[in-house]
Amino acid sequence: MILDLAGAEEAGLLGSGGHGFDQPAINRFMASGPEAWARVRARLTELLAEDGVADLRENVSLRERLLIPQELARMHLPIEVAGYTDFFAGRQHAFNSGSILRGPQNALTPNWPHMPIGYNGRSSTVVVSGTPVRRPLGQTRPDGVDMPLFGPSKRMDIEVEFGAIVATGTELGDTLTVAQAWEHIFGFVLLNDWSARDIQRWEGQPLGPFQAKAFATSISPWVVTRAALEPFRCSGPERDLPLLPYLHEPAEYFFDLTLEAHLTPPAGHASRIVRTNTRYLYYSAPQLLAHHAIGGCRMETGDLLGSGTISGPERGNFGCLMEQTWGGRDEVALENGGVRKFLEDGDSVTLTGWGEVDGLRIGFGRCEGQILPAPTTIGKAS
Amino acid sequence: MILDLAGAEEAGLLGSGGHGFDQPAINRFMASGPEAWARVRARLTELLAEDGVADLRENVSLRERLLIPQELARMHLPIEVAGYTDFFAGRQHAFNSGSILRGPQNALTPNWPHMPIGYNGRSSTVVVSGTPVRRPLGQTRPDGVDMPLFGPSKRMDIEVEFGAIVATGTELGDTLTVAQAWEHIFGFVLLNDWSARDIQRWEGQPLGPFQAKAFATSISPWVVTRAALEPFRCSGPERDLPLLPYLHEPAEYFFDLTLEAHLTPPAGHASRIVRTNTRYLYYSAPQLLAHHAIGGCRMETGDLLGSGTISGPERGNFGCLMEQTWGGRDEVALENGGVRKFLEDGDSVTLTGWGEVDGLRIGFGRCEGQILPAPTTIGKAS
Structure with a gap:
């Protein structure tokens, strides 16, 4: 009810x-x-x-x-999204994606252990769970080809993320301590940062992800308040290197919450493809926010901060298909015999998440979307 | 009046x-x-x-x-900024900045001649001309140092840009032809994308600019309508390589408009440091918008599309200090004997712009800001 x-x-x-x-x-x-x-x-x-x-x-x-x-009830977007920022705050995900692109020796960029790496996403395309996701058109350049191709993305992926909602803002030029940042966060949602890996790979240098992430980002319709998640707070990871003082945490700002993703083919059963946990993150939500504001960036009510893909140590804990298939090399087995490297038209993906301690269970509801085929023509019908 | x-x-x-x-x-x-x-x-x-x-x-x-x-009159932000996207649409700037970072052999990334490279900026920190610009705190790692430093940016820079204002939006999943995109653009402003080059260099991989660009972006308070700029339309550049059809232009969508930047030290005279022209851009505003929407990204009334720094062929045409000083190697001479590599506290920078043809002159007004010292403490006063 x-x-x-x-x-x-x-x-x-x-x-x-x-x-x-x-x-x-x-x-x-x-x-x-x-x-x-x-x-x-x-x-x-x-x-x-x-x-x-x-x-x-x-x-x-x-x-x-x-x-x-x-x-x-019909669910709607719970917040008016002001800015949407997506981080890269999971160590295993950063290591895996760096390994796939550059090999394990150079997997993490030198800045990664020192700050939450992030980029501004497109807030206008944050949608509520249930909104269909149209496969994007775009440029790609497969290996061994000189000139780019244009057409529907062939490497549609999910990203299992945890989204923090900023409740109270800052003025231009203000900064926040990590402890203050914690007080500015209202709650959390499940977040699927749908990604077109082939577009991302071709467009990504030197300014980062753009069209590969701009067609849809789905969030769950329930904002679970920070207060409701108190029972699930836990300590953060051991640090590879000491953090600069502005990122120091005076308390435990991580959570022990299970996140899962299930894939349902057009005429099939749901298969669990990911099971991970928010405690695998390296940077906490208030660290993301404190870093976001450290240069004086004005933060606003309704800012959405994505954690980035959350991956755990084993393959089944990897939070996206790119990692699960190691860049499209391997296949993910579905129940009933199907396999996937990336998403096909008609596939639905559903994220769920919950915390459970001493018989208390708090869930996040569902965050789902179904892939629609790409448009066949360009331009608005006149 | x-x-x-x-x-x-x-x-x-x-x-x-x-x-x-x-x-x-x-x-x-x-x-x-x-x-x-x-x-x-x-x-x-x-x-x-x-x-x-x-x-x-x-x-x-x-x-x-x-x-x-x-x-x-006191001028205000003319538009409610929905999204702010900054592109990299000037060839000379892309070549110069790539040369400074990677050498002239690898100056342009392979994707550059094929699409307008861009990234989402932070719309909450777009401010109107006259708003002071506080020097940001942040992480930097100078050459030869192992661990990053924290403190005020030492490499504050300008970027002389031309901003297009999106007037009418699209629905999620819609695309636009270049000709349609032209009809969606209301007008243009001067835009200074203030940049902290030392922060940018350290944070920029692998996801692009973030805090280096998030403390302020200034625009001029007058939106000069597209209709008013009709007399200044001109043809685009020769293409290095043919563009994909979705970026083809059925008409001339470039403008012949002079842009200048003047720097005024705290107690000194204004020195012209940049004189450039919007015709040096490689991608037109409707090409930026058509590319932005090609994956189905929902475009909104009030979206601001920055061109990226506009540089011409000679040093005096380079649209930022990083290029003018070739990465901080050289100095820019000011009138009255001063020099600058990057901006100092108290410096004001003013952009102006105009078109002139057959005795008709249309100006953009001013886009200015003065650098304030960085904060000395972290966190909001309680």
């Missing part, structure tokens, strides 16, 4: 109100800051707990109006 | 109105499309021309209310 927060606010269940739950996105509520979030969270717990207050539980008509079966 | 469009609309001078000139930015007007722009432009010409209608000219009180001396 889903609680209708706009209705709850209107019915006077959430105190003085003014949280903006009647808006299409939760940006106004996020901007109201940690004290307001805590008050609303406490009140919701009180309203929904078995041993809580009677205001909702014992008012049948109100309860029936405000509690909506999930299957009757 | 500046015509107050909101006042003119309210006074009924602009027909049925509804253009949204009372809004803080012109996005609503831009979204109304080329026919509406043409109607308003024709009407404004009629109102302001010596031989035009009398509605404004002969109504003294209205004229005095609506025509405001420039020196009394």
